[in-house]
Amino acid sequence: MKDWKQINPEELTDNVFKLIGKDWMLITAGKQDDFNTMTASWGGMGVLWHKPVATVYIRPTRYTNEFVEKNEIFTLSFFEDKYRDALTICGTISGRDEDKTAIVGLHGEPLPDGGLSYREARLAISCRKMYQDTFKPENFLDSGIERNYPKKDYHNIYIGEITGIFLAQ
């Protein structure tokens, strides 16, 4: 078992814009024998309904979306830069077609609170789903947003309560 140190949200020193937007993350849902994961660079963290929350945006076409749909928990996993190629592959091919984590050499590793992350991760965040929705194009206030959706596959939005933040030891 990997050694994780749990910290409070206030103790997280990473810059969230760099963490998500530049370093990228894996969104993972499911159990060790039945899970899927995908790379994401859009998302956020903050406070809502008196709780620390993370928000992810998943197009309905992603296989990962099925796993986030049917599981109460999803996790966000962050890696050192040497895993950039692995994250690129996990963001290019689908778990419908390939065993992505096996291909890139990532090993599923349970978190102390039951979520699933990776032996190779440096930081993992467990989220319990609180809210979901789908972007409605009629609510877009900026006409440029629609350009992100030539296939009209508007993202599903999942807001999860952050239930655990774990640093690899």
Ligand SMILES: Cc1cc2nc3c(=O)[nH]c(=O)nc-3n(C[C@H](O)[C@H](O)[C@H](O)COP(=O)(O)O)c2cc1C
């Ligand atoms: C850097 C990067 C960031 C990505 N960010 C997102 C994202 O935030 N939301 C999303 O739906 N897809 C995103 N993707 C695309 C998915 O990771 C990609 O379609 C993946 O193959 C889906 O795998 P799946 O079908 O196994 O779920 C991103 C891809 C890359 C390379």
